[in-house]
Amino acid sequence: MQESYRRFYASPTLQALLSRELSALTPILAGVYGNNALFLRPHESVAPKLPAHLVSHVVEVSPGGGDLFSGAARFDAAELPFVNDSFQLVIAQHAFELVSGADDLASEVSRVLAPEG
Numbered sequence: 001m002q003e004s005y006r007r008f009y010a011s012p013t014l015q016a017l018l019s020r021e022l023s024a025l026t027p028i029l030a031g032v033y034g035n036n037a038l039f040l041r042p043h044e045s046v047a048p049k050l051p052a053h054l055v056s057h058v059v060e061v062s063p064g065g066g067d068l069f070s071g072a073a074r075f076d077a078a079e080l081p082f083v084n085d086s087f088q089l090v091i092a093q094h095a096f097e098l099v100s101g102a103d104d105l106a107s108e109v110s111r112v113l114a115p116e117g
Helices: 003-012 012-024 103-110
Strands: 033-040 054-065 068-071 089-092
Touching: 003 012, 033 103, 089 103
Parallel strands: 033 054, 033 089
Antiparallel strands: 054 068
């Protein structure tokens, strides 16, 4: 399954859809500001540029096999290696459908997302 999803998200058709999804976030992200954001991408080749926002640093990761994510950091979906309330913005583009422990990932995303994030 791992290789099939990688081919699926790497296809030009899906890449175009994922890019359009990110573009649709532009009005929402325009007012987001802070120091840190976490971007859980569905594939390492998804366009790394997010729409304009005022967050100074974005940690970008994608599935690296099983429930592991890799990129700017490497971690298991059930244990994000970040302190509580460390991100003003978290974007999980199709990330929950790619891990077996979606509830664990949701709990961790909630933990690392700052109040009002």
